[in-house]
Amino acid sequence: MARAPLPIGTWGAISTWVVQTDAKGKPIKHKSQARFRDHDGHLRPVSAYGKTKTAAERALLTKLQDRAKTNQSGELTAMHKxxxxxxxxxxxxxxxxxxxxxxxxxxxxxxxxxxxxxxxxxxxxxxxxxxxxxxxxxxxxxxxxxxxxxxxxxxxxxxxxxxxxxxxxxxxxxxxxxVDTIEAKTKNPPRALTAEEVTLLRKSLAADDRAVQADLPDLVTFMLGTGVRIGEALATVWSDVDLEAGTVEIGCCRRS
Structure with a gap:
């Protein structure tokens, strides 16, 4: 069975060996090498040197990591986070x-x-x-x-x-x-309050001192009677109200 290819931007096993010794036969230079799979899919040898095996391998790892971070555009690769x-x-x-x-x-x-x-x-x-x-x-x-x-x-x-x-x-x-489309749950359609709910709401507001101080009973009664939105209700002034005709001008209908 054929071995799976290295993923793009990765490398294989690192090999290290002595390439130079001193007069006494003591190793003074090591070479580390690994095959790197470039972004064109080709495997290429990458090498680095060091006085010790550890230094050579460390230098090679730095080169391999830098190579993985650079592609043809020089800015982004599949190996970037x-x-x-x-x-x-x-x-x-x-x-x-x-x-x-x-x-x-x-x-x-x-x-x-x-x-x-x-x-x-x-x-x-x-x-x-x-x-x-x-x-x-x-x-x-x-x-x-x-x-x-x-x-x-x-x-x-x-x-x-x-x-x-x-x-x-x-x-x-x-x-x-x-990726699957993200669907939101269907919201419950709006509904009008029942007569019993309206009565309970008005009684509850009338019995609450803080609500009374904030004129909420009057505001809610006005909104229930006209069907206007909260912003429209709060923007209504006395000059918009015609008590004799029993009408009120709201929002865009108001005269300048």
Whole structure:
């Protein structure tokens, strides 16, 4: 059975050997080498040297890690952490705000879900580890914990970041594309209060000293009688009321 290929941006076993000794035969130079699978899929040897075996291996690991962080665009690879990708996405969004194509309010909302949900769940993973099943599981947990609207916002943020990763060549397909659509539960339709509920509400307000001091009984009675919204009710002044005709001008109907 053929051995599975190394994942892109990773390396195989490290080999180290002595390449130079002093006059007494004591090793004074070591070479460490490993095969690295580059982002074009080809395996290439990477080497480093050191006075000791440990120094040579440490130097090689540094070279391998640096190589994994660099792709053709020089900015992003599948081996980068998602936190790094999200930093780039935020920076790009800042640019869109400066261009006037996005709003600061949207970024504030996105940063909230990034801090509270997306980064804790995905930030330490590599970009290449953000598979569709994994993202689907994460978004389902966010929906269960914080609700469908928050999960939808998280989905939008993750999708935007992964789209950026595709543009930079770190991945070839946006894994969010096949994630299940997040559906919110159907809200109960609004209903009018029953006659019994209206009576109970008015009696309860009339019996509450704090409610009476705040004129809530009058306000609620006015809203029940007219059907206006709270903002419209609070904006009504005496000049809007015609007691003889039994009418009141509301909102946009008011004369200037």
């Amino acid at each position: 998602i936190n790094h990708l999200l930093d780039l996405w935020e920076k790009r969004f800042e640019g869109l705000i400066a261009d006037g194509t996005r709003s600061r309010t949207s970024l504030d909302t996105y940063r909230r879900v990034l801090k509270n949900h997306v980064r804790p769940a995905l930030g330490e993973l590599r970009i290449g580890e953000a598979t569709t099943p994994r993202l689907d599981t994460v978004l389902t947990k966010i929906k269960d914990r914080a609700g469908a609207p928050t999960a939808k916002t998280c989905r939008a943020v993750i999708s935007g970041a992964m789209k950026l990763a595709v543009r930079y060549g770190a991945i070839s397909v946006n894994p969010v594309r096949e």
